[in-house]
Amino acid sequence: MKQQLLYILSLLFLLAACQENKKEQFARLVQEWQGKEIVFPQDMLFTRFVTDTVDYTIQESEYKVLIYVDSTGCTSCKLQLPKWKELIAHVDSATNGNIPFIFVFQSKDDKELRYILKRDNFTRPVCIDRDSRLDKLNRFPQEITFQTFLLDKDNKVKVIGNPVHNLAVKDLYLKQITGIQDKEVLPTTTLEPEKSEYDFGTVKEGTIKKQIVTVRNTGSSLFKLKGFTTSCDCTEATCDWKELQPGESGTITVSYEVEQPGDFYRTVDIYGNIPKALTLSFIGTVN
Known part of the structure; x- marks a missing residue:
């Protein structure tokens, strides 16, 4: 147990130490990929629920969104299909x-992927990239945040980043697609949590762990909540509440649906009229 705790604390230290380096890395990736053409294989096959091949042709359009998911890590965490369904419905409207x-x-486990698609009732055609052909043609960044792209009609990158993982990126997508910018611009304020890191300790697989988090508007302007993003659809x-006056506090309920055994690290990002998203982290061990 001590070794597991030491591992988690070391991971958190490394994440903090690398934060500035990551900012530089992300800035470099954005600069590198902006305007770059994405090349698609000519004979891409699409299926529903990784079962039946469907006749699907990518329609000609002023814009298109490419969501690429590699086979490393937690597939369910990466997909967050309910959030994609909400975004697609908004864009369609x-x-x-x-x-x-x-x-x-990329599918390391068709059975798991089929389960996730059916569980979330995701009926849209998906392409299973068996031989990583799309990745080999384009050499996508390894960071999952930068494996999603808004492309123009010539398949050139207009925006890089995952809009369901980052609400600021979502705004960029919607502004580019619709040409409409959020008219409401509030003065920037500051938001502080009672704690930024929470240790759930040892939790039992298959249970739901809840944590009440208190945040306080420590600035001089109204704080207006824009929304939350989570590192996994299990969180x-x-x-x-939607707003906090200066000096006012509010509570947020964070629920974690405990998954497979082992150490975990989950995050919740809070968005609003603050300089950058406020990140809360949750660690522990599942047995």
């Missing part, structure tokens, strides 16, 4: 369904 969303997966954040 704003564009009359004219924006294709192209989902391309959810909810609250019953």
Whole structure:
């Protein structure tokens, strides 16, 4: 147990130490990929639920969204399909369904992927990239945050980043696609949590662990909540408020649906009119 705790603490230290390096890395990736053309294999095969091949052709459009998911790590964490369904519905409503969303997966376990697609009732065609052909043609970044792209009609990258993992990136996608920018611009304020890291200790597989988090508006302007993103679809954040006056506090309920045994590290990002998203982290061990 001590070794596991030491491993988690070491991981958190490394993440903090590398934060500035990651910022530089992300800036370099954005610069490198902006305007780069994505090359697609000519004979991409699409299926539903990784079972039946379907006749699907990527429609010609001013924009398209490419979502590429490699086979490393937690597939369910990466996909967050319910959030994609919400975003697609929003874009369809704003564009009359004219924006294709192209989902391309490497699959290390067809059974697991089929289960996730059916569980989330994700009926859209998906391409299973058996031989990593799309990746070999384009050499995508290894960082999963940068394996999603908004492309123009010539398949050139307009925006890089995952809009369901980052609400700021989502704003960039919607602004580019619809040409509409959020008209409401509030003065920046500051938001501070009671704690930024929470240790759940040892939790039992198959249970749900909840944590009440208190945050306080420590600035001089109204804080308006924009939303939350989580590192995994097994983690959810909810609250019953939308705004906090200066000096006012509010609570957020974070629920973690405990998964497979082992150490875990989950995050919740809070977005609003603050300089950058406020990140809460949750660690522990599942037995």
